[in-house]
Amino acid sequence: MAYTSGDPIYAKTASLGAFKLNESIIKRIGSEAKVNLTNEDLAKMSPEIKGKAKILDGLIFIGKDSGNAQVGDLKISFSKIEPKATITIRAKQTGNSFSSFVTKNGTSIEEVSMGVKTAQEMDQSAQDSNTFRTWALRVIGFIAMAIGISMIFKPLQTMGDVLPILGDLLGLGINIFSGIVAFVISFITIAIAWFFYRPLLSIGLIVVAAAIVVGFKYYKKTQADKNTQPAKA
Template sequence: MAYTETSTTGYGTRVGNSFRAIGSGLLLFVLGTALLWWNEGRAVKTEKMLNEAGNAYVEMENPNKKDASLEGELICGTAMATTEDSLIDAQFGIGAKAIAMHRTVEYYQWVEHAQEKSEDKLGGKEVTTTTYTYSKEWVRRPIDSSQFKDPAYQKKNMVLTTVEDAEQYAENVSFGAYKLSESLIHQISSDEGMELAISEDLLKQFDKAAQTAYERFYGVVKKQQPVQQQQPVQQLLIPDSVRALLSDSAKAVIDSIQAYNDSIKAVTDSLMANAENKKDLAYIHQAGNVLYYGRVPGSPEVGDVRVTFEKVVPAKVTVMAVVDGDSFKPFKAKNGKRFQTLVMGKKSGDEIIDAAKESNNALLWIFRLVGILMVIGGLKGIFGFLSTILKVVPFIANIFGWGIGIVCTVIGIAWSLIIIAIAWLFYRPLLGITLLALAGFLIWVFAFKGKDKLKELAAKAKQKGSATASVTEV
């Protein structure tokens, strides 16, 4: 069931907040502008660096043998990344010969979700209704439920244990006859699940601690009755002298009965063995590379924890970097930008450069979009007080606010295009001039065409206001 909370903000408070928002709006506008300028320069410098790298690299034909002629050269080579280092997770007592080890932890918790709905009232007040809903989810950090709004869900969260995420990397990773640098090692992504060889004594410690935490929160759980010792299945012992007198059909019946008894005994022995092995591990379970804290892994309860262990195994990789002795270092372009990369599998140098250019272009448009939205949001924050002042009459304020939103959007886009164009003028004048022309066109449309639209909206608002006044007099 949802829990709702209603709050009312007075007209004076809203106006005051809108004036205070001018400062944050101005800051957002400046930051958005700076982001747009920086992003264009970053993208152009990165593209020039990639073009330079694409023309400079040479293929490393045999990484398994050192080649003195490649010293200081930007190379592209493919080989197996291997290591002899052994990594150990001391907390769980497990280890492996691996390039890296990762421990990931999740907690089953109540999660609070809030949804707000605001409504303007005549006179300038604002009524905000917040609806809180709750659901059980696997999350990466324990959640403090004492701060939940709904009293029914407060202090409903607990954890059977707390474990930190962890990762460690091998120091010595070979790439043929060379060694990979630390930054290149971190780019290897050949993850696979680890085998959990946790000692029985340690598992029992975990189990006891988890049981204590569980019973402290949920109370003592009634233990299941132990599996009763089954009476041994009686064997049919028939002397050979008697068996020789029986018919073939009788012998077949006796053999089938004996086989049935043997199968029943095998099932019983298996059940008893499993019950004996699990009697001390009611709260700890292992499944593949997951260690589960909780009573029933298939039916999680609040407080359950699952820890996933993975390792990075030797794999074929392709490296593009500058040879530095028996290792590698980043390529430094003429403009100062640096570049080195490791990709999984066998790739050509051209494929790596093309992929890097695509990534650079995608990042360029992401930052452009973020920057434009920041500029528009900043302008709305600066001029938002105008519509807030008119909130005494919500209908008029909404129309005016809609108009301010349109104006801020148009100006924000035009301003962003101008900033982008000026930045590009330093690198590609033709495209910069084109963008400036587009920005000028938007300003012209707004200045000469948008003015008539705003007058039309104002006239409609005035007519509706007059109609409302007439109805009130009647």
């Protein structure tokens, strides 16, 4: 039986200079270092723990056989932030601690960065993170949309599988068509979302989407005209 990770427990008395750190800020601090426990550390613990625990690879193990995990067995590890670590916090000062700062548009700000950072650097880091997350969601949305559209036309491919070559050609055509439609819809969706904040960019995206549709229709018409031209004697 494999061990599963439980919810971490954070220190209640962590501080940064004269300021106490709440759990949400502690969670954001990186550069954790594993604490390798020894039998000396175990000897300092309560009799209840010492009576049923032992040190195993720097961890506390509670159970009968570490090589044969059973339900109820525990492995407890500790990690720490080095006392000399430097962090930068951007949040609202509340007494001798910090809390989230809520902007006028409802955005909650409570950020932690390792090292000494200026406000501009933290702004840029947050913007880069937001940009990456936004584009990741757009790509995921595009892929999901393309898969959904292709599944709508999947029965056609199944019908065409009577002739293997026909089924493969239909599948290829459906995938290309689904990708184009998903691409156009994605562009239009992004354009609508940006229209209020970036109207020129929004209009540009709509123009690109329209150009793709017109180009696809023109290509189909050209191919159809070629196929309907009478053969020369």
